[in-house]
Amino acid sequence: MLLLRIDRERDIPLYRQVVDGVVRLIDGETLKPGDRLPSTRALARRLGLNRFTVYRSYQELLALGYVESAPGSYTTVRKRLRLAPERTGGRGAVRWDAAASSRSRSLYDAFGRYLVEPAPPEGGADLVDLSRLEPDGRLFPIKDFQRSVNQVLSSMGAEILRYGSPQGYAPLREYIATRLRIHGVSASPRNVLVTSGAQQAIDLILRLFSQEGRNVACEAPTYSAVLPLMKFNGFNILDVPMRDDGMDLDYLERLVEGERVAFVYTVPNFQNPTGITTSQEHRERLLSICGRSRVPLIEDGFEEEMKYFGKAVLPIKSMDERQVVVYIGTFSKVLFPGIRIGWVTAHEECIERLTAIRRFCDLSSSLFAQAALDRFCRDGCYDRHLKRVHRIFRRRMETALAAMDRHFPRTVTWTRPAGGYTIWIRLGVRVDDALLRGAMTAFGVSASLGRFFFSSGKRDGHLRVSISALNEAEIVEGIERLARLLRAVTKKHGG
Amino acid sequence: MLLLRIDRERDIPLYRQVVDGVVRLIDGETLKPGDRLPSTRALARRLGLNRFTVYRSYQELLALGYVESAPGSYTTVRKRLRLAPERTGGRGAVRWDAAASSRSRSLYDAFGRYLVEPAPPEGGADLVDLSRLEPDGRLFPIKDFQRSVNQVLSSMGAEILRYGSPQGYAPLREYIATRLRIHGVSASPRNVLVTSGAQQAIDLILRLFSQEGRNVACEAPTYSAVLPLMKFNGFNILDVPMRDDGMDLDYLERLVEGERVAFVYTVPNFQNPTGITTSQEHRERLLSICGRSRVPLIEDGFEEEMKYFGKAVLPIKSMDERQVVVYIGTFSKVLFPGIRIGWVTAHEECIERLTAIRRFCDLSSSLFAQAALDRFCRDGCYDRHLKRVHRIFRRRMETALAAMDRHFPRTVTWTRPAGGYTIWIRLGVRVDDALLRGAMTAFGVSASLGRFFFSSGKRDGHLRVSISALNEAEIVEGIERLARLLRAVTKKHGG
Numbered sequence: 001m002l003l004l005r006i007d008r009e010r011d012i013p014l015y016r017q018v019v020d021g022v023v024r025l026i027d028g029e030t031l032k033p034g035d036r037l038p039s040t041r042a043l044a045r046r047l048g049l050n051r052f053t054v055y056r057s058y059q060e061l062l063a064l065g066y067v068e069s070a071p072g073s074y075t076t077v078r079k080r081l082r083l084a085p086e087r088t089g090g091r092g093a094v095r096w097d098a099a100a101s102s103r104s105r106s107l108y109d110a111f112g113r114y115l116v117e118p119a120p121p122e123g124g125a126d127l128v129d130l131s132r133l134e135p136d137g138r139l140f141p142i143k144d145f146q147r148s149v150n151q152v153l154s155s156m157g158a159e160i161l162r163y164g165s166p167q168g169y170a171p172l173r174e175y176i177a178t179r180l181r182i183h184g185v186s187a188s189p190r191n192v193l194v195t196s197g198a199q200q201a202i203d204l205i206l207r208l209f210s211q212e213g214r215n216v217a218c219e220a221p222t223y224s225a226v227l228p229l230m231k232f233n234g235f236n237i238l239d240v241p242m243r244d245d246g247m248d249l250d251y252l253e254r255l256v257e258g259e260r261v262a263f264v265y266t267v268p269n270f271q272n273p274t275g276i277t278t279s280q281e282h283r284e285r286l287l288s289i290c291g292r293s294r295v296p297l298i299e300d301g302f303e304e305e306m307k308y309f310g311k312a313v314l315p316i317k318s319m320d321e322r323q324v325v326v327y328i329g330t331f332s333k334v335l336f337p338g339i340r341i342g343w344v345t346a347h348e349e350c351i352e353r354l355t356a357i358r359r360f361c362d363l364s365s366s367l368f369a370q371a372a373l374d375r376f377c378r379d380g381c382y383d384r385h386l387k388r389v390h391r392i393f394r395r396r397m398e399t400a401l402a403a404m405d406r407h408f409p410r411t412v413t414w415t416r417p418a419g420g421y422t423i424w425i426r427l428g429v430r431v432d433d434a435l436l437r438g439a440m441t442a443f444g445v446s447a448s449l450g451r452f453f454f455s456s457g458k459r460d461g462h463l464r465v466s467i468s469a470l471n472e473a474e475i476v477e478g479i480e481r482l483a484r485l486l487r488a489v490t491k492k493h494g495g
Numbered sequence: 496m497l498l499l500r501i502d503r504e505r506d507i508p509l510y511r512q513v514v515d516g517v518v519r520l521i522d523g524e525t526l527k528p529g530d531r532l533p534s535t536r537a538l539a540r541r542l543g544l545n546r547f548t549v550y551r552s553y554q555e556l557l558a559l560g561y562v563e564s565a566p567g568s569y570t571t572v573r574k575r576l577r578l579a580p581e582r583t584g585g586r587g588a589v590r591w592d593a594a595a596s597s598r599s600r601s602l603y604d605a606f607g608r609y610l611v612e613p614a615p616p617e618g619g620a621d622l623v624d625l626s627r628l629e630p631d632g633r634l635f636p637i638k639d640f641q642r643s644v645n646q647v648l649s650s651m652g653a654e655i656l657r658y659g660s661p662q663g664y665a666p667l668r669e670y671i672a673t674r675l676r677i678h679g680v681s682a683s684p685r686n687v688l689v690t691s692g693a694q695q696a697i698d699l700i701l702r703l704f705s706q707e708g709r710n711v712a713c714e715a716p717t718y719s720a721v722l723p724l725m726k727f728n729g730f731n732i733l734d735v736p737m738r739d740d741g742m743d744l745d746y747l748e749r750l751v752e753g754e755r756v757a758f759v760y761t762v763p764n765f766q767n768p769t770g771i772t773t774s775q776e777h778r779e780r781l782l783s784i785c786g787r788s789r790v791p792l793i794e795d796g797f798e799e800e801m802k803y804f805g806k807a808v809l810p811i812k813s814m815d816e817r818q819v820v821v822y823i824g825t826f827s828k829v830l831f832p833g834i835r836i837g838w839v840t841a842h843e844e845c846i847e848r849l850t851a852i853r854r855f856c857d858l859s860s861s862l863f864a865q866a867a868l869d870r871f872c873r874d875g876c877y878d879r880h881l882k883r884v885h886r887i888f889r890r891r892m893e894t895a896l897a898a899m900d901r902h903f904p905r906t907v908t909w910t911r912p913a914g915g916y917t918i919w920i921r922l923g924v925r926v927d928d929a930l931l932r933g934a935m936t937a938f939g940v941s942a943s944l945g946r947f948f949f950s951s952g953k954r955d956g957h958l959r960v961s962i963s964a965l966n967e968a969e970i971v972e973g974i975e976r977l978a979r980l981l982r983a984v985t986k987k988h989g990g
Binding site: 099101203210228322336363380383 | 551587588591606632645648690692702703704724789835848851860861874
């Protein structure tokens with residue numbers, strides 16, 4: 001007789017409660033190997049549950065290896081195999097920190113710093129999180145995507161659940177190539193490698209060039225997660241200061257004349273973290289510096305399609321007659337990141353070499369995800385979504401900037417992005433990051449500390465605000481709290 | 496007036512023909528920026544097409560950026576942005592071969608060798624392909640998977656389209672941990688890192704230990720795609736010969752006593768390529784060698800659940816009291832590879848370090864794919880599928896071995912696997928691989944050349960046969976052709 005307690009008030013699904021109860025009885029050896037479980041019908045009656053609920057519990061217990069059953073026979077407790085004692089905590093024979101390479105130890109340290117979650121504010125109020133650069137889930141076109149998924153599973157089935165080509169699903173590469181023409185980039189599907197998001201695109205490019213001690217030139221500040229990865233791949237990072245109009249090109253020019261540089265990394269649109277978009281002239285000159293010195297230019301266009309103010313600026317890749325630009329794109333910041341689809345566009349020879357690395361490091365992106373996304377895009381859902389998101393974020397960004405104008409103290413300055421999600425704030429006075437972090441907890445607001453965006457990790461007095469996941473009311477509330485915080489810390493520290 | 500030619504006999508969907516036709520007219524400048532397209536109704540009537548077909552074409556043209564339309568207004572040809580001239584073929588300013596690191600050049604060369612596709616036979620007959628190690632798509636449980644996908648999209652929606660945790664979707668990690676208990680492995684979700692297939696698991700482990708010139712010990716022969724990746728990560732591969740019962744442990748013991756070895760890599764079940772499964776005693780001794788010398792043991796259990804003959808053998812990880820084993824698993828060889836889900840199970844400290852690398856190299860696996868797979872497994876679909884596949888492959892493997900017994904010449908020997916898909920054939924006489932390759936084309940059959948599975952790449956006279964994607968009739972046909980080939984080449988070469 002099974003002693004199970006089912007509580008309909010609890011937050012745990014009923015079938016799960018049955019599973020947990022039976023597992024406890026088996027683990028506690030009340031139920032022994034070979035013991036019969038009641039039939040689903042009998043147990044359902046006894047517990048006052050739907051029979052399907054009990055059936056589902058038994059399926060789960062089968063899946064977990066706790067019970068077994070032969071067709072048409074009782075379900076019985078399975079003879080368990082000898083378990084090695086659970087010792088997740090204990091120290092084993094290998095010292096993993098010593099066994100790991102020194103580079104991976106540094107990466108691990110960097111990872112630890114990233115894991116610091118915004119602390120919830122004191123007093124129980126909700127935190128307004130202006131730190132996350134992740135699209136607003138409330139805007140995801142779930143229904144459209146679900147239709148696309150069903151279309152491809154129904155029409156193609158097994159074809160899209162196989163191994164895919166390392167370079168990517170051909171129709172999607174074709175779609176991406178054609179779409180790039182909107183942005184003036186001439187590319188064929190042969191110039192496109194589909195990746196698991198822009199992050200993998202960056203990693204593959206780094207691995208292509210990786211050689212101990214090679215230099216790379218990088219905007220300072222820049223996308224924070226690229227810095228530990230560059231170091232992990234053995235690169236020596238040469239900072240190029242960001243000015244109001246983008247990377248300091250006089251500085252860069254002297255740099256590539258004086259040093260061997262493996263490549264230059266740039267984010268020309270709504271740069272992460274500054275939000276700066278460079279001008280046509282800036283782009284042309286940057287391209288010409290790289291072209292003349294034959295240095296590959298990595299153009300990270302991760303938010304290319306999020307320009308919602310002002311006139312279009314073409315990607316540097318669109319002017320790339322000498323083919324030095326390796327362009328990175330992604331669906332993660334406009335559509336949704338959970339499918340992990342980005343890409344690289346470059347000279348065919350470069351793409352082939354990146355594809356080779358990709359083939360050995362994880363074979364390919366999910367063919368299933370690529371086919372569903374391709375269907376979604378070709379049915380016009382991506383364009384419809386993009387229009388909607390532009391309309392919404394134009395308002396959200398205006399709201400954010402207006403709230404800053406209204407509430408921020410005079411010593412503080414900030415950028416006015418033409419698109420994307422991030423705004424870069426200069427406090428104007430030296431405020432220690434540790435103090436800022438504490439103040440954010442006190443004021444119930446979180447933004448990203450500036451130091452994460454510098455390779456030295458030692459530049460205080462900046463904050464990055466992201467409005468990507470917040471609606472207008474939340475943005476106003478967050479900016480107001482941030483304004484109170486800024487008034488407090490800048491006053492205290494000489495503002 | 497649009498001049499479009501629609502041909503219902505062609506293999507191209509009608510909507511696609513409309514798209515192609517309009518694109519040609521725009522690219523050829525017959526249609527100019529601002530020109531109106533007919534209404535969908537009018538064009539459908541004129542071409543004798545369903546109106547929805549035309550609508551879909553227009554959506555695609557919108558997506559491709561060729562046309563634009565405002566709500567309630569005509570569709571017009573879009574003002575195209577200046578295109579850089581298409582020059583995918585031409586040589587640019589960067590010499591990519593020279594810019595790439597020397598390691599990545601070697602990987603690229605290896606990739607080129609992998610790309611050699613089995614040639615179709617002369618005379619037009621179909622090739623029987625015994626080379627691919629990919630599950631049979633005809634067995635994929637598409638309907639069940641589609642149901643799981645719909646369940647998670649309907650019930651969780653945006654939640655599973657966000658960025659996921661780098662370590663993996665918690666419920667799936669819990670499912671994997673619990674499932675490992677069936678195999679005697681005691682693991683908690685904290686000991687599990689979800690990866691994009693077993694290949695990424697291997698890559699992450701290599702990157703954790705990677706330091707120029709470090710030694711690794713590897714079965715010879717071994718999984719072919721791990722060898723170039725080890726070299727790419729700077730490792731020096733030390734071959735440990737495979738004997739009939741697995742890796743030569745006397746040899747390994749001397750090796751780890753004499754040399755510093757970063758880790759040992761082993762595939763204990765239905766080893767790729769030999770099909771050999773090691774005994775309990777072999778596993779215990781291998782583990783004890785690694786434990787004593789504190790050398791991590793990478794256990795690749797990529798087909799753990801494909802044992803369909805004989806009694807169960809527990810993974811080495813199940814006896815891993817000293818926690819030196821880093822275990823790799825995957826859903827790709829049993830369920831389907833198109834979702835790219837595998838995992839690593841190891842000591843928590845090791846998992847944390849691997850997770851850090853993972854976070855920077857591609858952030859996480861697709862949350863969407865993980866959630867769908869989790870639902871699929873918990874609903875019992877994975878277990879049902881596994882039972883079915885076991886039944887089918889037990890017969891297929893018996894069929895393959897019986898056909899070899901009947902038809903292969905006496906000089907040839909081969910392994911008798913207890914599960915999985917691959918059989919390893921020793922020709923017994925020296926036959927050059929180039930000759931074998933030619934013969935395969937002539938006889939209309941393809942198998943994998945043995946040399947790919949040796950780090951030196953220079954061992955002739957072996958073939959790996961995979962029955963993973965073929966039914967019994969196809970297997971018999973393939974083995975018969977291979978037998979004719981073997982009779983021809985072994986007779987010619989001294990057999």
